[in-house]
Amino acid sequence: MMERAEDLGLSLSLSSSLTPRTHHVAMQLHAPERRFLEMPLLPAKRVCEVSADEERSSQRGGSDDEDGGCGMDGSRKKLRLSKDQSAVLEDSFREHPTLNPRQKAALAQQLGLRSRQVEVWFQNRRARTKLKQTEVDCEFLKRCCETLTEENRRLQKEVQELRALKLVSPHQYMHMSPPTTLTMCPSCERVSNNNNNNNNNNNNNNTADRRNGVEGAICHRPIAVRPQHS
DNA sequence: GACGGCTTCGTGTTTACGTCA
DNA sequence: GGTGACGTAAACACGAAGCCG
Numbered sequence A: 001m002m003e004r005a006e007d008l009g010l011s012l013s014l015s016s017s018l019t020p021r022t023h024h025v026a027m028q029l030h031a032p033e034r035r036f037l038e039m040p041l042l043p044a045k046r047v048c049e050v051s052a053d054e055e056r057s058s059q060r061g062g063s064d065d066e067d068g069g070c071g072m073d074g075s076r077k078k079l080r081l082s083k084d085q086s087a088v089l090e091d092s093f094r095e096h097p098t099l100n101p102r103q104k105a106a107l108a109q110q111l112g113l114r115s116r117q118v119e120v121w122f123q124n125r126r127a128r129t130k131l132k133q134t135e136v137d138c139e140f141l142k143r144c145c146e147t148l149t150e151e152n153r154r155l156q157k158e159v160q161e162l163r164a165l166k167l168v169s170p171h172q173y174m175h176m177s178p179p180t181t182l183t184m185c186p187s188c189e190r191v192s193n194n195n196n197n198n199n200n201n202n203n204n205n206n207t208a209d210r211r212n213g214v215e216g217a218i219c220h221r222p223i224a225v226r227p228q229h230s
Numbered sequence B: 001g002a003c004g005g006c007t008t009c010g011t012g013t014t015t016a017c018g019t020c021a
Numbered sequence C: 001g002g003t004g005a006c007g008t009a010a011a012c013a014c015g016a017a018g019c020c021g
Helices: A031-038 A083-095 A101-111 A115-168 A170-174 A196-211
Strands: none
Touching: A083 A101, A083 A115, A101 A115
């Protein structure tokens, strides 16, 4: 079952997921958090019972198995989140791909989970989002590569034809109309006016592409222009 | 400025669980 | 109904980086 990109929060820019940690403490509760706090606690579908107010979230040493996480025989039991819990977490993720401690605690309390579980869910969620984004980027670059290969083939053919013409009649060649060389960047489909603007245009295009969610739309290729005949 | 402790994150791996042939 | 293969996701391990005293 494939999840749609929007379901995975792929509309979020990658950079937006990097909330500066310095803001964690300073951030105040705002609308989504208040909404979480106002919502009723959801019954957690648990494989084993864990007290809701457990707050030990040490990532190393204090494993979940110790702090109420099942597994009397040492095996870790897996909690399966309910649909409602997943929905709330998804909503929260759309609002904030990363959580500050307050948000995490509020979410954990609301869902009847441990902070550590919320934290792990967000980590896995970010990883899944990145994986999906990578797949999308890969697909995009593959298409770019195909386009460029095709273009390269066409241009090589054109060069061969021109060389053949030059051998036949240099005089005739000088009076020909310019060849139909590339005047448009295939990646960003922007027509070049002059060489000086190419780099700037390309950089701007990259920025614009990222804003539009087209990650990986990188155009470093110089744009060929029609030869100037003086 | 160097250092250690703490926390969080990204990344890769392990493993429990659900589904399906 | 039992079973093995496979996919998914929760949990974990580990190193990197930032912050703070």
